[in-house]
Amino acid sequence: MNTAVIHPRPNPIVAAMYTVRDMDVDVIVLHGPAGCSFMASRPLENAGVRVVTSALKDNDLIFGGTEPLVRTLKEVRNKFNPKTVAVVGTCASTIIGDDMAAAIRRADIGCNVFPVDCHGCMAANTDGAIRALKAGAKAGVIPQEECDRQTALLKAATELERQRGMAARTYLSPAVSPTKLHVCRQIADALKAGKKVAVVMLAKKELAYRFADMFVAVDEARRKLGGKTFFVANMDGSVGLPRIRRYCSNIMAELDADGVSIDRLVGGLDEYAVVGERMKAEVDAFAPDMTIFLGICHAYPDLKKEDILITDQPRELANYLNQNFLSAVGEVSSHNMVMGATGIVHLETADTLREIVREM
Incomplete structure (x- = not known):
């Protein structure tokens, strides 16, 4: 039913x-x-x-x-x-x-x-x-x-x-995002301790312009603090409707200019609902100590309670918090910020990580 x-x-x-x-x-x-x-x-x-x-x-x-x-x-x-x-x-x-x-x-x-x-x-x-x-x-x-x-x-x-x-829920009240400090300190501490951190993006349409900033911030943190990173994203620009393909090419070009490499491209931005298992196989092979998910996080199978989840929807955030994902945070203004974007838009979580790293 x-x-x-x-x-x-x-x-x-x-x-x-x-x-x-x-x-x-x-x-x-x-x-x-x-x-x-x-x-x-x-x-x-x-x-x-x-x-x-x-x-x-x-x-x-x-x-x-x-x-x-x-x-x-x-x-x-x-x-x-x-x-x-x-x-x-x-x-x-x-x-x-x-x-x-x-x-x-x-x-x-x-x-x-x-x-x-x-x-x-x-x-x-x-x-x-x-x-x-x-x-x-x-x-x-x-x-x-x-x-x-x-x-x-x-x-x-x-x-x-x-x-x-x-x-899947009869009613979800919009959630106010917890502070980003907690999750960003976790990320910075993990990298400083030499641990392996995976960042997985399952984004939809133009929201990729904002979530992609997390790849840049984590890569900057790795260069300063150490550790190992593994980046996976559904940004294959060879598939999808014309505008969606352009999003992928724009983002990938900007990441390349910043010296940031996506280790695995798994599916296009329209394929977030069907690529979770393929992404999981890639991430499992890396065997990370910490995994950060961006976008439609529940499209990834077998999320762990200690995973870091970053979403844009206040009701989806409530869904995650209600399931005791205590490291879930929301970028709830993202959709308005990326309408008409042609390049990566700063993410509050990413900027918080940058600030913490500067002080370490």
């Missing part, structure tokens, strides 16, 4: 918007009220994609939203001259039964425009992303093979959350 989850969960509409962004569409038209998904729409523009709304009013819910959508698409053509536009559905457009494809044909704005039929009441947020992938493949924006690959990965991610993540 599935757990009845009552804490807020990610929205399928927003998942669809992020997915078409990752396909490198030029404009997203959200077909619904002006305020729908407002908190996601504004930051998405920081990533270089235009986000507009058909701004449905109460009368449109009675007489239909075709006219507002046609007007919006023509305005999009005049203002942005896009090559690719995704029209993403909402609860409102679904309830009134708007035919977005018909409105797109009627607007006829002379570029590749495709509808994503989704709404907020779908079973999982990943269902919205899957519908966006299928729509993108049908429109020729991505290959069908990549659509199938991404769909399988999203289903695996959904199952991971149901088994071990936030969807």
Whole structure:
């Protein structure tokens, strides 16, 4: 029986918007009220994609939203001259039964425009992303093979959350992160004592820009204090949607410029839910005295209570603390900080480690 989850969960509409962004569409038209998904729409523009709304009013819910959508698409053509536009559905457009494809044909704005039929009441947020992938493949924006690959990965991610993540708990109260001093002193002391420290990143999308800073900080600490390190990350830039591949290449280039080497690249940023066992085999061969996990830590099998877990979500942090992972900390503002990033963004835990190392 599935757990009845009552804490807020990610929205399928927003998942669809992020997915078409990752396909490198030029404009997203959200077909619904002006305020729908407002908190996601504004930051998405920081990533270089235009986000507009058909701004449905109460009368449109009675007489239909075709006219507002046609007007919006023509305005999009005049203002942005896009090559690719995704029209993403909402609860409102679904309830009134708007035919977005018909409105797109009627607007006829002379570029590749495709509808994503989704709404907020779908079973999982990943269902919205899957519908966006299928729509993108049908429109020729991505290959069908990549659509199938991404769909399988999203289903695996959904199952991971149901088994071990936030969807496995009926309610999680957002947690305030414990201080970073405790975990950073552990890391510094381990390196100074000549111990072996593994850093494992299981990051999702642009959050890799922030978590990657921990590799830099631990490498700096090793150079000063000693010890041995082993770095593993899901940053294989040869797989994934176009924008996600760029994240990997940008981060790897910056790490290389800083003289930091990732010992093992295991999977891409979209594969966090399926690479845990492969990562574990690599880490076990290194036989670390301490392991630091970054991102979606529970994607790694057989976490130990003494492991250091660094996540970005306050409810996921609560999930870890409730399971007595006493060295779990949160970087809860990370998502807003990495929207539109093109290079590594400093991590508070990493900066805390740097400060401790300077004083040793």
